[in-house]
Amino acid sequence: MNLNTDFVDKLRNSGLRPTKQRLKICEILFDNDKTFHFSVKDLSKIISQKLGEKISLATVYNTVHAFEKKGYLKEISINSNQTYFDTNTSSHHHFFDEKEKKLIDLKNEDVDPINIKKTIPGKKIKSIEVLVKLDPDNY
Amino acid sequence: MNLNTDFVDKLRNSGLRPTKQRLKICEILFDNDKTFHFSVKDLSKIISQKLGEKISLATVYNTVHAFEKKGYLKEISINSNQTYFDTNTSSHHHFFDEKEKKLIDLKNEDVDPINIKKTIPGKKIKSIEVLVKLDPDNY
DNA sequence: CAATAGTTTAGAATGATTATAAACTAATAA
DNA sequence: TTATTAGTTTATAATCATTCTAAACTATTG
Ligand SMILES: [Mn+2]
Ligand SMILES: [Mn+2]
Ligand SMILES: [Zn+2]
Ligand SMILES: [Zn+2]
Numbered sequence: 090m091n092l093n094t095d096f097v098d099k100l101r102n103s104g105l106r107p108t109k110q111r112l113k114i115c116e117i118l119f120d121n122d123k124t125f126h127f128s129v130k131d132l133s134k135i136i137s138q139k140l141g142e143k144i145s146l147a148t149v150y151n152t153v154h155a156f157e158k159k160g161y162l163k164e165i166s167i168n169s170n171q172t173y174f175d176t177n178t179s180s181h182h183h184f185f186d187e188k189e190k191k192l193i194d195l196k197n198e199d200v201d202p203i204n205i206k207k208t209i210p211g212k213k214i215k216s217i218e219v220l221v222k223l224d225p226d227n228y
Numbered sequence: 229m230n231l232n233t234d235f236v237d238k239l240r241n242s243g244l245r246p247t248k249q250r251l252k253i254c255e256i257l258f259d260n261d262k263t264f265h266f267s268v269k270d271l272s273k274i275i276s277q278k279l280g281e282k283i284s285l286a287t288v289y290n291t292v293h294a295f296e297k298k299g300y301l302k303e304i305s306i307n308s309n310q311t312y313f314d315t316n317t318s319s320h321h322h323f324f325d326e327k328e329k330k331l332i333d334l335k336n337e338d339v340d341p342i343n344i345k346k347t348i349p350g351k352k353i354k355s356i357e358v359l360v361k362l363d364p365d366n367y
Numbered sequence: 368c369a370a371t372a373g374t375t376t377a378g379a380a381t382g383a384t385t386a387t388a389a390a391c392t393a394a395t396a397a
Numbered sequence: 398t399t400a401t402t403a404g405t406t407t408a409t410a411a412t413c414a415t416t417c418t419a420a421a422c423t424a425t426t427g
Contacts, residue, residue: 147375150414167307201342205334206339212323213363222354225352249405287406290406309415373425376418378418382416385413387408392403
C-alpha cells in the first residue's frame, strides 16, 4: 500500500495522528486524481458503502473540518441546506447543477479573469468565486 | 399614505391579500430606494424595533417566501448558516464582508461581463453570480 | 510499560427553517 | 349586511444539518 503510507505521512506532517478513520477518509477523498465535491451526507454515505466498519458522524465532521483547517479541503459557497466541500483547494469557479445538486469545476481557461473595479475602504479582496447555476435544457 | 396604497395595489396585483403584516413588511423592504440585503433574523429584528405589534416568525418566513415567489425578492448564494435575500432582483454580483456578514451590491459596470466557455450537454445556464469575499485590510 | 495528549463516539444541544392545524380575516356572493 | 369561502396568521411542534459534551479509546513518547 504505497498510497496508505503517503497518507500517513501527509497526516503526520500536518500534526494529525494517522488514525484508521482518517486514513479511510483520505482514501475516499484523495485517492483519485479527480476533484471531488461533496457534502458530509455524501461522504457518510460513501463511507458506509465502501466500509465494513462504521465511522461516527461526529468523526466525519471533525475530520472534514480538520482537513479544511490544514488546507486539504475547501468549503464552497452555494445556497443549499448543506455545506459542500471540495478537494480542489485552488481558486476556481463552478457550475452548480440545480437538479442533481452537483458541483462541476470550471477550469481557469473556461472563464476569463474577473476584474473587480470597485473597492471598499478598509477591506481587501479575499476571494472571487463565480457560481454558474445550471438547469435542464427544457425547463 | 401614497406608498401604502401602492403596496396594496402591488399585493393585490400579485394575488396576495394586503394584510397589515404584509404591508408592514413591504414598508420595511421596499419603502427605500436602496437595495436591501437581509436574513430573516435581520428582518425580524427590524420589525420588532419599528413596530408596536408583533409579527410571528412563521409569518415573516411565509411573507418572504411569498414575495420571493412573486419575484419581489431574490435569494442570494452565500455560505452562511442563514439564507440571505435581496430586494434587488436583477442579475448582479456581490461583495460579502465576512467580518460584518453584510452583502454589498456590485454594479454592472463594476465587473466585466462574465463569459463562460464551457457547456454541459443537456444543461443551460440559469444564472451567473460572482461573489467577492472581503476581509479587513489588516489580517 | 506508563503517562499524556489527541481522537473517536453516542448522544444531547443548537439554530435555522418548515410543517401543522386552529383561529382569524379579507374577499365575494347572496 | 351577512354568510360563505379561501387565504392568512400564529403558536407550537417537527425536521435537519451541524456543533457540543464528556467519557471511552488510542497513538505517541519517554
Ligand atoms: Mn468549516
Ligand atoms: Mn426560498
Ligand atoms: Zn471545485
Ligand atoms: Zn444584491
